[in-house]
Amino acid sequence: MKHVKSLIIPLVILASVACSTRTAPPSAAPPSMRDTAAGALTSGRAEPRILSRVEGEWGWASDVPLNCATNPHTISVTPDQKQMILRNREPVDSTGLQEARYDIVSYSGPTIRLSMHGETRRTPAGDLVLWDLVLLDPNFYAWRQTDWLPYRFTRILERCNAR
Numbered sequence: 460m461k462h463v464k465s466l467i468i469p470l471v472i473l474a475s476v477a478c479s480t481r482t483a484p485p486s487a488a489p490p491s492m493r494d495t496a497a498g499a500l501t502s503g504r505a506e507p508r509i510l511s512r513v514e515g516e517w518g519w520a521s522d523v524p525l526n527c528a529t530n531p532h533t534i535s536v537t538p539d540q541k542q543m544i545l546r547n548r549e550p551v552d553s554t555g556l557q558e559a560r561y562d563i564v565s566y567s568g569p570t571i572r573l574s575m576h577g578e579t580r581r582t583p584a585g586d587l588v589l590w591d592l593v594l595l596d597p598n599f600y601a602w603r604q605t606d607w608l609p610y611r612f613t614r615i616l617e618r619c620n621a622r
Contacts, residue, residue, distance in 0.1 A: 515618055
């Protein structure tokens with residue numbers, strides 16, 4: 460019974476991640492999926508190892524318009540490791556948005572905290588929205604706004620050609 464209890468909490472957390480209906484930053488989601496909450500800034504610089512692990516081609520696991528086959532995005536990091544760029548193969552909405560740039564604010568474990576260039580949305584406290592990209596394992600990541608509860612994430616994104 461001791462081992463069963465130790466599995467329950469991780470399974471509940473995983474289920475909440477997989478079933479979340481929260482959305483990603485506007486660079487990776489159509490306008491109908493955007494949200495406006497956000498959070499606080501932490502200190503530190505992004506660790507090069509996590510930055511190289513997140514680079515590559517990704518798609519939404521459960522969103523046909525933005526999945527690996529239809530319109531994946533490529534994540535790259537600038538040589539100075541101060542910015543991250545998300546670039547979709549095709550524009551994601553009627554505005555023609557195809558690329559988003561983020562300043563790398565900080566890191567902690569598998570999480571990269573990012574500030575999107577041109578962000579205008581604000582938290583209820585009046586701060587600009589910040590995003591955490593959480594690398595769940597080498598082939599899956601999810602977004603979370605910094606003011607969401609710790610277990611709330613967007614739907615999962617998968618690395619293309621990882622299978």
